[in-house]
Amino acid sequence: xxxxxxxxxxxxxxxxxxxxxxxxxxxxxxxxxxxxxxxxxxxxxxxxxxxxxxxxxxxxxxxxxxxxxxxxxxxxxxxxxxxxxxxxxxxxxxxxxxxxxxxxxxxxxxxxxxxxxxxxxxxxxxxxxxxxxxxxxxxxxxxxxxxxxxxxxxxxxxxxxxxxxxxxxxxxxxxxxxxxxxxxxxxxxxxxxxxxx
Amino acid sequence: xxxxxxxxxxxxxxxxxxxxxxxxxxxxxxxxxxxxxxxxxxxxxxxxxxxxxxxxxxxxxxxxxxxxxxxxxxxxxxxxxxxxxxxxxxxxxxxxxxxxxxxxxxxxxxxxxxxxxxxxxxxxxxxxxxxxxxxxxxxxxxxxxxxxxxxxxxxxxxxxxxxxxxxxxxxxxxxxxxxxxxxxxxxxxxxxxxxxxxxxxxxxxxxxxxxxxxxxxxxxxxxxxxxxxxxxxxxxxxxxxxx
Numbered sequence: 001x002x003x004x005x006x007x008x009x010x011x012x013x014x015x016x017x018x019x020x021x022x023x024x025x026x027x028x029x030x031x032x033x034x035x036x037x038x039x040x041x042x043x044x045x046x047x048x049x050x051x052x053x054x055x056x057x058x059x060x061x062x063x064x065x066x067x068x069x070x071x072x073x074x075x076x077x078x079x080x081x082x083x084x085x086x087x088x089x090x091x092x093x094x095x096x097x098x099x100x101x102x103x104x105x106x107x108x109x110x111x112x113x114x115x116x117x118x119x120x121x122x123x124x125x126x127x128x129x130x131x132x133x134x135x136x137x138x139x140x141x142x143x144x145x146x147x148x149x150x151x152x153x154x155x156x157x158x159x160x161x162x163x164x165x166x167x168x169x170x171x172x173x174x175x176x177x178x179x180x181x182x183x184x185x186x187x188x189x190x191x192x193x194x195x196x197x
Numbered sequence: 198x199x200x201x202x203x204x205x206x207x208x209x210x211x212x213x214x215x216x217x218x219x220x221x222x223x224x225x226x227x228x229x230x231x232x233x234x235x236x237x238x239x240x241x242x243x244x245x246x247x248x249x250x251x252x253x254x255x256x257x258x259x260x261x262x263x264x265x266x267x268x269x270x271x272x273x274x275x276x277x278x279x280x281x282x283x284x285x286x287x288x289x290x291x292x293x294x295x296x297x298x299x300x301x302x303x304x305x306x307x308x309x310x311x312x313x314x315x316x317x318x319x320x321x322x323x324x325x326x327x328x329x330x331x332x333x334x335x336x337x338x339x340x341x342x343x344x345x346x347x348x349x350x351x352x353x354x355x356x357x358x359x360x361x362x363x364x365x366x367x368x369x370x371x372x373x374x375x376x377x378x379x380x381x382x383x384x385x386x387x388x389x390x391x392x393x394x395x396x397x398x399x400x401x402x403x404x405x406x407x408x409x410x411x412x413x414x415x416x417x418x419x420x421x422x423x424x425x426x427x428x429x430x431x432x433x434x435x436x437x438x439x440x
Contacts, residue, residue, distance in 0.1 A: 038309045069265040090347065096399040097348040098262045105261060134259040172259060174252075175350060 029145055031193035033065045035077070035157050041189045042079050046168075047181030056086040056095075059107075065160060065192065071118025075126050075143075077188065079109040081121045098174040111141075114159075122146070135171040139164065146189070156194040163187045212249040213357040217242025217364040229232055235380030236273055239361035240344065243269040246357020251350060261292035262395045267352055268387045278317075278383040283310035285387060294301065297398070313386035316414060316436070320382040321330060327424035328378040329369065332385040333362035334425055335413035338432035341416065342410060342439035348400035350386035358388045365423055378417070385414040402439060406429055409435035 042058040063077035081103040084095050096103035113128025125141040129136050146159040167182050168174075220241045245256075245335070247266045254263035271281050277353060279374030286305035299306075320328050336359035343352035365381060389412040409431045417428040 030330055093401050094347040094349075097346075097351075098260060098395070099350045102260055102399060104294060105292045136398070 004105075006092055007073065029148065029158060030067050030069050031156075031158070032195040033067075033160075033190075034192050034195065035061060035063045035065075035192045036157070037061055039191040041187075043187040045185040045187070047183070049179055053185075054086075056084060058132075059083040059085050061188075063190075065082070065116070065190065067116065067118075067124075071124070073116040075092045075113040075116050075128065077111045077190070079088075081107050081109060088196055101133060106132070110140075116143070126162075130166065132166070133173050134179045137166075137170060153191060158194055159189070161187070161189045199407035201419070206329065208220065208249070213242035213246035213360040214364065217361050222363055227336070230378030232245055235365045235367070235377035236384065237380075238365040239358070239381050239388075240269050240273055240331075242361030242364060243354075243357045243384075246360060247354060249361065250353040250357070254270040261289050261397065262351060262399055264353075265391050266312040267389060269384065269390050272383040272387050277385065279310050279313050281305065282313035282383075282386050282390075285309055285391055286394060289391060290398055293398060304331070304435075309386070316386045317379065318384045319417065320378040321416065326378050326417075326419045327366070327369070327421040328385060328414050329362045329429040330366040330421035331417040331424045332381065332414040333359050333366055334428045334432055335389060335410050336362060337393075339389065339396070339410045342402060342406050342436055343392070343396050345436075345439040346396050346402035348396065351400060353406055355392050358384075358392065361393055368403045370421055389414065404440040406435040408432050 005130045013072055024080040037060060040061050042061050044057070045055045048054045056057055058079045060080035061077065062080075063075070065073065067073035077196070081101045082096060084092055084103075086095065095101055097107075098140045101158070106133075109130055111126075112130045112131075113126040115127040116121050117125055119125055122145040124145065125140060126143055127138070130139045131137075141162045143162045144162050146157035146161050148156065148158050151157045163185060165183050165185050168184050169177065169182050199363075203209055220238045225415065228282075244266065246409065247269070251263060251266075254260075254266050258264060258266075268281070272278060283306040286309060287302050290302060290305075296302075316328070320326075336355050340355035340359060343349075343355055345424050362381060362386070367379065369377060375435045393407035393411040394409045397407040413428050413435075414432050416431065419422045
C-alpha cells in the first residue's frame with residue numbers, strides 16, 4: 001500500500017515537472033527559423049474519381065519563419081513545382097505540363113505573410129498571399145508550433161505545421177474537373193534551425 | 198484514358214467540326230474566293246475547339262499556351278502574317294521561367310517568318326493545292342504526339358487544328374476544285390509551329406518530333422491523297438520520336 005502511494009506521488013511530481021518544463025507550448029516562441037528542406041514536407045491531397053483521396057508531395061521547399069517577442073512575425077515559403085512527386089513519372093510530367101501547374105512558366109508556389117500572430121498555446125495564424133499558377137490570392141492559414149528541440153549539432157530547431165484547402169479552379173487550373181476534385185488540401189510541415197542571436 | 202474521357206474528347210472535337218462545317222457550307226453556297234473560305238474554316242474550327250477545351254482566354258492570357266487562340270484570329274489578317282510569324286516564338290516563350298535566350302528567340306523568329314513565306318509561296322502554286330490535307334495529318338499526329346508529351350490540353354488544341362484543316366480538305370475534295378490552300382497557309386505557318394513550340398518548351402515533346410510535325414505541310418502536293426501519302430512518313434517518324 002505504502003509502495004503504491006510512493007509510486008503515485010512520484011508520477012504526480014513527474015507530471016507537474018513535465019508541465020512546468022514546456023513553456024514553449026504556451027508562450028509564443030521567438031526567433032528566426034530557416035527552413036531545413038531535408039526535414040520539411042509539403043504534401044497535397046485531392047479526390048480522384050469522387051472516391052479516394054490521392055496524396056502527392058513536393059520534394060523541394062525553402063523559406064523562413066520569423067517570430068518576434070509578443071508573437072507576431074512573418075512567414076515566407078517557396079515550393080519548387082518541378083519537384084512534384086506522385087510516385088509515377090508519367091503523372092509527374094503531366095502535372096508539370098500546361099494541363100496543371102505549367103511548371104515551365106510558373107515554377108514556384110509561394111506563400112508570403114507579414115501578418116503572423118500568436119493565438120495562444122501552440123496556435124498561430126498567418127494571413128498572406130498564396131501564389132500558384134500565376135494567380136495570387138489572400139488566404140489565412142492556421143499554424144501549429146509542433147515542437148522545439150535540438151539537432152545533431154546541438155543547435156535549437158523548431159517545427160511548425162499547417163494544413164489548408166484551396167480550390168484549384170480559383171488559380172486557373174481547370175483541367176479534368178470532375179474526375180479530379182477541385183479542392184486541394186495542402187499540408188506543410190516545416191522544421192528549421194533557429195538562427196543564433 | 199477512360200471511356201468517359203474519350204467521350205469528352207470526342208464531344209470537344211464535335212464542336213470545331215460543327216462550327217467549321219457550317220462555315221464550309223457557307224463557303225460552298227456563297228463564297229467564290231476559296232482563300233477566304235479556307236482561312237475562315239480553319240479559324241472558326243480552331244476557335245470553337247479552343248473554346249470547348251479551355252474556354253475563351255483573356256486578351257492577355259496568363260498561360261502563354263493560350264495565345265494560340267489569338268494566333269488563329271490574327272492568321273486572318275493576311276497582310277500581317279509574316280510579321281506575326283516572326284514574333285510568334287517570342288510572344289509564346291517570353292513567359293518561360295528559364296528563357297531560351299535572345300539568340301534562340303531571334304533564330305526561331307527568323308525561321309518561322311521564312312517558313313511562312315516558303316509555305317505561302319508553295320500554296321500559291323498548284324503543287325501546294327492540297328496543303329490543308331498534309332496540315333490536317335500533321336496536326337492529327339501532333340495531337341497524338343502531345344498526348345505522349347503529357348499535355349492533353351495542347352493535344353486537344355492540335356485536334357481542333359486538324360479538324361479545321363481536315364474540313365477544308367474535305368471541302369476541296371467534295372467540290373472537286375483545288376485552290377484555297379493559300380488562305381490556310383498562314384494557319385499552317387502559325388498554328389502548327391506554335392503548338393509544336395508549346396509542346397517542346399511547356400510539355401515534353403522532343404524537338405525532333407516538333408520540327409518534323411511543323412515542317413510536314415511543306416510536302417504538300419496537288420492531289421490531297423498524294424499529299425497525305427507524302428506527309429505520312431514524317432508524321433509517323435515524329436510520332437515514333439515522341440514515344
